[in-house]
Amino acid sequence: xxxxxxxxxxxxxxxxxxVATYNELLRSDPDLTMPIAAIEALVLLxxxxxxxxxxxxxxxxxxxxAHLKKSIPNPIGLSAGTDLFQRYLITTLQRPGQLGPAxxxxxxxxxxxxxxxxFIRRAKESRHKIxxxxxGFIRDGSTILTNGGxxxxxxxxxxxxxxxxxxxxxxxxxxxxLSSTAxxxxxxxxxxxxxxxxxxxxxxxxxxxxxxxxxxxxxLGKADMVIVGAEGxxxxxxxxxxxxxxxxxxxxxxIGKPFYVVAESHKFVRLYPLGQYDLPIVQHVIDFQxxxxxxxxxxxxxxxxxxxxxxxxxxxxxxxxxxxxxLISALITxxxxxxxxxxxxxxxxxxx
Amino acid sequence: xxxxxxxxxxxxxxxxxxLKTNPxxxxxxxxxxxxxxxxxxxxxxxxxxxAYLLRSVISACRTADSAKLIERVQGVGRRLxxxxxxxxxxxNIVRRVxxxxxDEAEDDREAEFALSDxxxxxxxQTPRAYDDPSLPLDRDSLxxxxxxxxxxxxxxxxxxxxxxxxxxxxxxxxPGSLSPGGRLPGHGPSKDVRAEVLEGIGExxxxxxxxxxxxxxxxxxxxxxxxxxxxxxxxxTVQKFLLKAAAKRKFTVIHAESYPNNHEATHATVSGGxxxxxxxxxxxxFQKPLIEHGITVILxxxxxVFALMSxxxxxxxxxxxxxxxxxxxAAAGTRVIARAxxxxxxxxxxxxxxxxxxxxxxxxxxxxxEYGDASKVLSYExxxxxxxxxxxxxxxxxVPAELVxxxxxxxxxxxxxxxxxxxxxHYRKEDISF
Numbered sequence: 001x002x003x004x005x006x007x008x009x010x011x012x013x014x015x016x017x018x019v020a021t022y023n024e025l026l027r028s029d030p031d032l033t034m035p036i037a038a039i040e041a042l043v044l045l046x047x048x049x050x051x052x053x054x055x056x057x058x059x060x061x062x063x064x065x066a067h068l069k070k071s072i073p074n075p076i077g078l079s080a081g082t083d084l085f086q087r088y089l090i091t092t093l094q095r096p097g098q099l100g101p102a103x104x105x106x107x108x109x110x111x112x113x114x115x116x117x118x119f120i121r122r123a124k125e126s127r128h129k130i131x132x133x134x135x136g137f138i139r140d141g142s143t144i145l146t147n148g149g150x151x152x153x154x155x156x157x158x159x160x161x162x163x164x165x166x167x168x169x170x171x172x173x174x175x176x177x178l179s180s181t182a183x184x185x186x187x188x189x190x191x192x193x194x195x196x197x198x199x200x201x202x203x204x205x206x207x208x209x210x211x212x213x214x215x216x217x218x219x220l221g222k223a224d225m226v227i228v229g230a231e232g233x234x235x236x237x238x239x240x241x242x243x244x245x246x247x248x249x250x251x252x253x254x255i256g257k258p259f260y261v262v263a264e265s266h267k268f269v270r271l272y273p274l275g276q277y278d279l280p281i282v283q284h285v286i287d288f289q290x291x292x293x294x295x296x297x298x299x300x301x302x303x304x305x306x307x308x309x310x311x312x313x314x315x316x317x318x319x320x321x322x323x324x325x326x327l328i329s330a331l332i333t334x335x336x337x338x339x340x341x342x343x344x345x346x347x348x349x350x351x352x
Numbered sequence: 353x354x355x356x357x358x359x360x361x362x363x364x365x366x367x368x369x370x371l372k373t374n375p376x377x378x379x380x381x382x383x384x385x386x387x388x389x390x391x392x393x394x395x396x397x398x399x400x401x402x403a404y405l406l407r408s409v410i411s412a413c414r415t416a417d418s419a420k421l422i423e424r425v426q427g428v429g430r431r432l433x434x435x436x437x438x439x440x441x442x443x444n445i446v447r448r449v450x451x452x453x454x455d456e457a458e459d460d461r462e463a464e465f466a467l468s469d470x471x472x473x474x475x476x477q478t479p480r481a482y483d484d485p486s487l488p489l490d491r492d493s494l495x496x497x498x499x500x501x502x503x504x505x506x507x508x509x510x511x512x513x514x515x516x517x518x519x520x521x522x523x524x525x526x527p528g529s530l531s532p533g534g535r536l537p538g539h540g541p542s543k544d545v546r547a548e549v550l551e552g553i554g555e556x557x558x559x560x561x562x563x564x565x566x567x568x569x570x571x572x573x574x575x576x577x578x579x580x581x582x583x584x585x586x587x588x589t590v591q592k593f594l595l596k597a598a599a600k601r602k603f604t605v606i607h608a609e610s611y612p613n614n615h616e617a618t619h620a621t622v623s624g625g626x627x628x629x630x631x632x633x634x635x636x637x638f639q640k641p642l643i644e645h646g647i648t649v650i651l652x653x654x655x656x657v658f659a660l661m662s663x664x665x666x667x668x669x670x671x672x673x674x675x676x677x678x679x680x681x682a683a684a685g686t687r688v689i690a691r692a693x694x695x696x697x698x699x700x701x702x703x704x705x706x707x708x709x710x711x712x713x714x715x716x717x718x719x720x721x722e723y724g725d726a727s728k729v730l731s732y733e734x735x736x737x738x739x740x741x742x743x744x745x746x747x748x749x750x751v752p753a754e755l756v757x758x759x760x761x762x763x764x765x766x767x768x769x770x771x772x773x774x775x776x777x778h779y780r781k782e783d784i785s786f
Contacts, residue, residue, distance in 0.1 A: 039514070084510060084511075084513070084514065085514065087511075088511050088514045088515075091511070112514070119513060119514060122512075122513050123513060126513070136713070136715045137715055139715065139716055265510050265513075266510060266513050268510060329677075330677060330713075335510075336781070337676070337677075337713050338772060339677060339678065339769045339772050340769070341767075341769040341770065341772075342772050342773070345773070346510055347510075349510070350510050350511060
């Protein structure tokens with residue numbers, strides 16, 4: 001973690017680069033989620049800036065957030081963090097109490113600046129909380145189908161497998177869907193997302209079977225439930241998650257297996273996608289090409305034209321899809337087991 | 353089922369009678385064995401018995417310390433729930449009482465902080481506001497109470513990540529923190545807690561008595577003239593609901609008889625015969641059956657439900673308990689009806705008091721189903737057969753939330769997906785698993 005402070009120190013010399021900070025934070029700590037990294041980046045930003053008035057700070061935050069969102073290919077997760085941060089600042093200032101009403105801006109500033117570590121710790125703790133809530137879902141003899149590299153799911157499964165998590169370890173099996181997009185994107189040396197969890201579970205004595213995405217429908221008959229993670233939970237209770245989650249949701253619904261989502265409540269994001277193609281990201285999953293186009297594109301790539309104005313594309317290996325709420329049985333969050341419709345209420349609580 | 357019930361058979365009435373004379377521990381044992389032997393079996397009877405028992409427990413508990421009260425109630429509650437884990441209303445009532453104690457303790461502390469030494473007179477105002485036993489007011493006040501509670505900690509949820517480290521002290525969650533050191537325990541303003549809690553339990557008991565009438569008040573919104581309504585089992589909540597509508601409108605009721613566990617009671621309900629359930633005697637004075645209001649009632653076997661469903665406008669069902677995810681546990685056969693209604697796109701309305709709403713999440717559906725007397729399916733006269741086949745008589749069905757269109761509780765109509773909200777209004781998080 002020393003890298004961050006070093007980084008911050010180095011950044012003080014040159015103008016603060018929020019995008020670099022955000023990326024650095026994510027790289028330095030693999031356990032960090034995108035919203036928390038965004039919050040951390042904003043905290044560091046405030047440390048750097050000398051803003052002393054409320055509106056100056058809010059303005060700075062707004063500008064940096066917009067910049068950050070524009071520079072990151074998938075801003076859904078991080079906007080949950082930046083929104084939360086902004087709303088927290090505004091509500092605290094409005095609320096009468098020890099930190100408000102507008103009475104002591106300095107106090108809230110110092111609170112935010114001095115507690116950066118605390119936020120990260122709490123965010124990680126919330127994963128354990130989720131694991132406690134979700135442990136009851138995993139019963140002896142059950143088989144769980146999961147996908148992706150969600151750390152919350154991993155924490156939940158490992159907690160269930162752990163001896164000390166409860167009266168005794170649950171004897172369950174896991175079917176792990178491994179994504180094939182990572183390998184097809186040319187980066188064959190990298191192991192597919194989730195292998196770390198698979199190894200950790202096997203170490204704990206949990207029998208794990210890894211299947212490709214094409215075998216989900218075939219394997220679902222042997223599974224009792226599906227548990228997936230999420231990158232962002234949107235307003236209507238649907239989730240934005242790793243590509244392939246939507247089809248698992250559809251299949252689970254068709255076969256009648258419960259589909260649970262594990263997500264921290266700081267991932268709730270104020271976004272109302274109407275469908276797959278209504279997400280604020282650009283990803284060329286579907287790319288129609290004729291022979292001509294291919295020839296043209298190879299020519300172009302050799303020229304390596306870089307257009308600054310174009311929004312940044314999400315690489316295929318990091319592409320996401322949207323799972324609508326009617327496919328989700330329940331969301332296991334750190335504030336309890338929620339129905340999808342409860343998400344909007346949580347969001348309303350902080351926005352209005 | 354002790355159908356030939358004389359006044360001597362143990363049941364709710366005899367339990368309530370004995371509660372006044374017996375020492376408290378005997379009463380606890382008494383109720384535990386009644387629950388275990390299923391001599392108290394209807395949801396409301398269980399709820400009432402639990403509420404009365406807890407009232408005696410608290411009035412016998414000569415302490416003013418809320419932490420001790422909570423501990424005592426938790427202890428009794430655990431034993432009751434262990435006696436009949438599938439009777440979820442018992443746990444619900446215990447949780448509500450625990451919530452009451454916690455509320456009072458917090459109110460107390462708040463008042464104490466605010467006006468350090470005014471004494472007990474100023475605090476009870478908030479609870480007394482929903483004290484009025486009159487029917488409509490009580491309903492209003494219930495919702496006020498819930499709003500009030502939900503409005504109080506608005507910043508606990510997503511902001512908890514960023515919030516100041518200190519504020520936790522204002523929202524105590526464990527019994528241990530309820531009596532912070534440095535305060536004089538036992539006397540002063542907190543003396544009043546017990547009385548307030550007893551009063552609160554009185555309100556719960558009142559609510560249990562009125563719940564059917566409150567639900568019935570919504571009947572005219574849902575039952576229209578010349579509709580064909582299908583119902584199932586002899587649920588008094590449903591009967592009152594239909595009767596209320598019958599006073600103003602003419603409609604047809606198709607009544608599935610729910611053989612083999614509830615058919616006798618259903619026949620009695622339809623015909624208005626005298627065989628009324630003894631358990632309910634405490635509340636129910638005998639009522640005129642629907643037919644006397646000029647309603648056409650058609651009694652059908654359960655197997656005919658699908659055939660008739662295409663003609664039905666609405667299905668109204670009673671329930672045993674409702675779960676936090678919007679699913680419900682109801683008399684066996686309910687799921688078949690719900691499924692048939694879904695196939696025909698017939699709306700399914702479930703009427704249920706809020707006291708049946710359990711914060712329990714159904715992790716394991718099978719464990720919720722209770723199995724009853726196999727002799728009702730195959731009587732002992734057929735003893736030869738019994739040796740050769742396995743006879744089962746499940747009493748309940750689990751109906752998933754997506755099969756239900758609307759819940760009508762004493763607080764109004766709710767979508768199944770909204771029930772989590774009512775759960776969080778009525779039960780404290782820290783009590784959900786105690």
